[in-house]
Amino acid sequence: DAGVTQSPTHLIKTRGQQVTLRCSPKSGHDTVSWYQQALGQGPQFIFQYYEEEERQRGNFPDRFSGHQFPNYSSELNVNALLLGDSALYLCASSLERVNTEAFFGQGTRLTVV
Amino acid sequence: QKEVEQDPGPLSVPEGAIVSLNCTYSNSAFQYFMWYRQYSRKGPELLMYTYSSGNKEDGRFTAQVDKSSKYISLFIRDSQPSDSATYLCATSRNYGGSQGNLIFGKGTKLSVKP
Numbered sequence: 027d028a029g030v031t032q033s034p035t036h037l038i039k040t041r042g043q044q045v046t047l048r049c050s051p052k053s054g055h056d057t058v059s060w061y062q063q064a065l066g067q068g069p070q071f072i073f074q075y076y077e078e079e080e081r082q083r084g085n086f087p088d089r090f091s092g093h094q095f096p097n098y099s100s101e102l103n104v105n106a107l108l109l110g111d112s113a114l115y116l117c118a119s120s121l122e123r124v125n126t127e128a129f130f131g132q133g134t135r136l137t138v139v
Numbered sequence: 140q141k142e143v144e145q146d147p148g149p150l151s152v153p154e155g156a157i158v159s160l161n162c163t164y165s166n167s168a169f170q171y172f173m174w175y176r177q178y179s180r181k182g183p184e185l186l187m188y189t190y191s192s193g194n195k196e197d198g199r200f201t202a203q204v205d206k207s208s209k210y211i212s213l214f215i216r217d218s219q220p221s222d223s224a225t226y227l228c229a230t231s232r233n234y235g236g237s238q239g240n241l242i243f244g245k246g247t248k249l250s251v252k253p
Contacts, residue, residue: 030182059240059241061241066147066245067245067246068143068145068227068229068243068244068245068246069183069227069241069243070243071232071240071241071242074240082232082233082240084240116182116183118241127173127185127188128185128241129185130175130182130183130184130185131182132181132182133181133182135180
């Protein structure tokens with residue numbers, strides 16, 4: 027049973043560019059959440075997608091946007107990259123019902139230079 | 140005040156020691172509490188998941204929640220070098236469950252020396 031898979035694993039971008047990160051949820055899961063983890067910090071919630079719609083959003087600017095596809099996979103897009111966007115971006119999948127656990131992928135390490 | 144506070148350590152213990160990791164939280168409405176383990180350059184892995192107050196045991200790991208003091212703990216018995224990792228406490232803003240919108244502590248880096 028494949029767990030949560032993310033691509034790419036590493037990425038280097040230049041300030042001002044745009045980036046797209048991808049996530050495939052664990053088999054059977056229908057909800058995808060994205061987190062940003064800066065070095066030495068805990069993950070911070072960006073947003074969550076369910077039924078192809080953004081359902082909840084954390085305290086992140088509109089430069090961060092996402093999408094969920096009919097097969098439940100998801101993309102995270104970040105526009106106008108800043109040096110401060112350098113972080114590990116984590117995708118977590120879960121099932122939309124009470125008391126289900128969230129499983130995390132290995133993350134995409136984004137470096138903005 | 141941060142919603143979840145966790146001492147980042149680092150914490151270094153000898154093999155076989157009992158490890159105690161702790162977090163505090165600010166909102167009494169939080170009901171679901173998790174402990175994740177994160178190895179270097181990897182994603183977090185769920186270790187323990189508890190609802191409301193009380194204890195939960197799984198092998199060498201015990202999670203405790205004290206809602207009266209808003210305090211959550213993870214105990215590791217007979218610690219092993221393979222337990223060396225960063226441990227993250229978390230709770231969910233979704234008061235009804237459904238594991239989204241998690242709030243994490245900073246993580247405590249644990250090193251178990253042989």
